[in-house]
Amino acid sequence: MIQLCSNDDPPVSFTVPRKAVELSKTIKTMLEDLEGFDMEQTPIPLPNVDAPTLELIVKWVEQHQDDPPPVEKPRVEDDDSDDSDADDDQEPEVVIPEWDKKFLPTDDEQKNQLFKLLNAANYLEIKPLLDIGCKYVADKISGQTVEWVRDYLNMENDYTPEEEAKLKEEIAWAEGL
Amino acid sequence: METEVANLQAEIDRLRRALGDFSERIVCGQLTGKLPDNFLEQFSQLPDRPLEQVLRFLPTRQVPQMRRVSRRFNHVIRKCSSTMQKKESKGSVVFKSKHPGELTVEWIDDHRNKIVETTMADDEVALSELLRFIRIDGIMYFSDGLSATDEVLDQLSKAWLTIRPEMVIFAGDLSQTSRDSLRAFLVKVGPSIMWLHF
Structure with missing residues (x-):
């Protein structure tokens, strides 16, 4: 068993089976690097994750610890050139499983919790959790207007009116897609 | 070989940073310094990767429109759209x-x-x-x-x-x-x- 500590003061610790915790690539790498130390006795502090978020993470990894490992696909880092291998651009379909649908904090007042969970999944490199969380957000904003998306994601419009008008013109062609 | 070395170097740097992160905040196993209450509670504070991933799941027709949301969205879309689904x-x-x-x-x-x-x-x-x-x-x-x-x-x-x-x-x-x-x-x-x- 491995102990994880939240960033709260005092920290809240959770005891998680090693197999479950290794769904986090970040922690898995760390445990491998610290091979030889008795990690059962050493709590791992997670400076980016608070207790409610860590509780969710622990719940999720325990539920999914027996899942078959996801197929690794090398990430194409884009350098903004058009001659990169953009041919293979099919994203694998992500379906949110029933259990996960109930698990995700999806009420509107839990929105911040959802974003914190995405951040933690990103930081801990739990790709399947990041995927379903992002898929949920994408489904939510799919088909909505720019204004609606800004409002939902608490994003501020930081364009000047002139810049926005120019950009609107630039992307007008896409309205027909 | 050179890429291997570069990869290892990057990994070492990453670990060193992670270690720094940890050691600064821990004194005898206790966290020091409290994070602000709304720390990372906003979507806009998320790193690029989750944002990019959300955009990849959107219907193609909506992606160019989303450039209007904010400068950040515009930047991420321009950066990664050529590898997005078409x-x-x-x-x-x-x-x-x-x-x-x-x-x-x-x-x-x-x-x-x-x-x-x-x-x-x-x-x-x-x-x-x-x-x-x-x-x-x-x-x-x-x-x-x-x-x-x-x-x-x-x-x-x-x-x-x-x-x-x-x-x-x-x-x-x-x-x-x-x-x-x-x-x-x-x-x-x-x-x-x-x-x-x-």
Whole structure:
């Protein structure tokens, strides 16, 4: 068993089976690097994750610890050139499983919790959790207007009116897609 | 070998940073320094990767529109859109140039419905922007006027991996087109093309 500590003061610790915790690539790498130390006795502090978020993470990894490992696909880092291998651009379909649908904090007042969970999944490199969380957000904003998306994601419009008008013109062609 | 070394170096740096992160905050196992209450509670504070992932799950047609949300969105979309899923089409794309220095692009689907029409000024032939989101599999038709200029052909050559038309027709004025641009374009076209008309 491995102990994880939240960033709260005092920290809240959770005891998680090693197999479950290794769904986090970040922690898995760390445990491998610290091979030889008795990690059962050493709590791992997670400076980016608070207790409610860590509780969710622990719940999720325990539920999914027996899942078959996801197929690794090398990430194409884009350098903004058009001659990169953009041919293979099919994203694998992500379906949110029933259990996960109930698990995700999806009420509107839990929105911040959802974003914190995405951040933690990103930081801990739990790709399947990041995927379903992002898929949920994408489904939510799919088909909505720019204004609606800004409002939902608490994003501020930081364009000047002139810049926005120019950009609107630039992307007008896409309205027909 | 060199990439291996670079990878290892990056990994070491990453671990060193992570260790720094940890050791600064822990005194005898206790966290020091409290994070602000709303720390990372906002979507806008998330790193690029989750944002990019959300955008990848959106329908193609919505992605260009999302550039308007904020500068951050615009930046991420411009950075990663060429590897995003594209809208496929068996339709045709028609390039026209009714006035010198102006290019009109029409995209027509299988059922002859016009999907997109956009006019670009010569100084910023924003074709690559268009091709970031569309994959052309049908006919490319260079019609009226100087529609197949060097600038246009060069951009298409560059973006070729994402467009594989079955037929290319040159019906416009090629007198201003350099042989080099045309040759580069045709070399790129070669593998996918079934018909070529001048």
